[in-house]
């Protein structure tokens with residue numbers, strides 16, 4: 001069976017490869033991300049009633065954090081006041097199912113809370129981007 005399938009696959013490859021030439025789909029869209037750096041990724045934080053999970057998340061410069069309200073109450077994502085990053089994270093009121101995302105462009109610690117439930121705290125730790133591991 002292999003002896004019949006293999007040539008078929010190779011033949012397909014020969015037909016398909018030339019069609020792929022000349023594509024420019026790899027052009028980086030974010031000018032802040034140099035080609036030598038790793039590909040930015042999106043990290044998810046779940047908002048439940050009473051907590052952010054995980055409460056502390058570590059990301060790299062260029063990465064995005066996506067918060068999803070998986071609770072039954074409205075919540076917000078707001079940078080802590082009286083902190084250098086105040087005003088950075090500033091979501092609208094997130095109803096159940098709503099999401100909020102933010103792309104971090106500078107290293108540092110970003111503590112935040114829920115404006116509606118001030119006892120809900122979270123923290124994003126952003127470290128410098130580097131070459132692929």
Ligand SMILES: [Cu+2]
Pocket residue numbers: 050074075076114115116117120
């Ligand atoms: Cu809340």
